[in-house]
Amino acid sequence: MLYARCAFCGYTAPLTCSGKFMPHPATLVSLTTMGPTCPACGPLPMVFSCPYMHMQYLYIPGVSEMPQQGYSYAAVAQVQPGASNQSIQSALNKALMPLAEKVGEGAVEAMFGQS
Numbered sequence: 001m002l003y004a005r006c007a008f009c010g011y012t013a014p015l016t017c018s019g020k021f022m023p024h025p026a027t028l029v030s031l032t033t034m035g036p037t038c039p040a041c042g043p044l045p046m047v048f049s050c051p052y053m054h055m056q057y058l059y060i061p062g063v064s065e066m067p068q069q070g071y072s073y074a075a076v077a078q079v080q081p082g083a084s085n086q087s088i089q090s091a092l093n094k095a096l097m098p099l100a101e102k103v104g105e106g107a108v109e110a111m112f113g114q115s
């Protein structure tokens with residue numbers, strides 16, 4: 001399962017789609033070579049909005065382009081269904097580690113929020 005974490009409030013949830021063109025019941029989004037993909041709608045835009053209306057880009061390690069400083073990104077990680085919140089958070093932090101090594105932890109916190 002793909003989990004995303006809001007950079008603004010830390011809200012963490014599985015990535016779902018409820019319809020891009022036509023509304024449909026919330027469906028889990030999976031990762032394909034096309035990026036995040038909904039079984040009903042196909043490839044999805046790399047954006048994430050949490051239930052508190054925080055809009056941001058998705059950052060999927062290995063799929064997304066290098067994040068740009070000055071923008072906000074939701075970290076995304078692949079996690080086993082039923083994982084505890086603690087292991088989800090640590091998977092998300094781990095996903096950001098290579099980035100932190102490149103641009104520094106301060107820059108990662110500015111783009112992804114405090115973890």
Ligand SMILES: [Zn+2]
Pocket residue numbers: 006007008009010011050051052053054
């Ligand atoms: Zn939020």
Ligand SMILES: [Zn+2]
Pocket residue numbers: 017018019020024027038039040041042
């Ligand atoms: Zn969809």
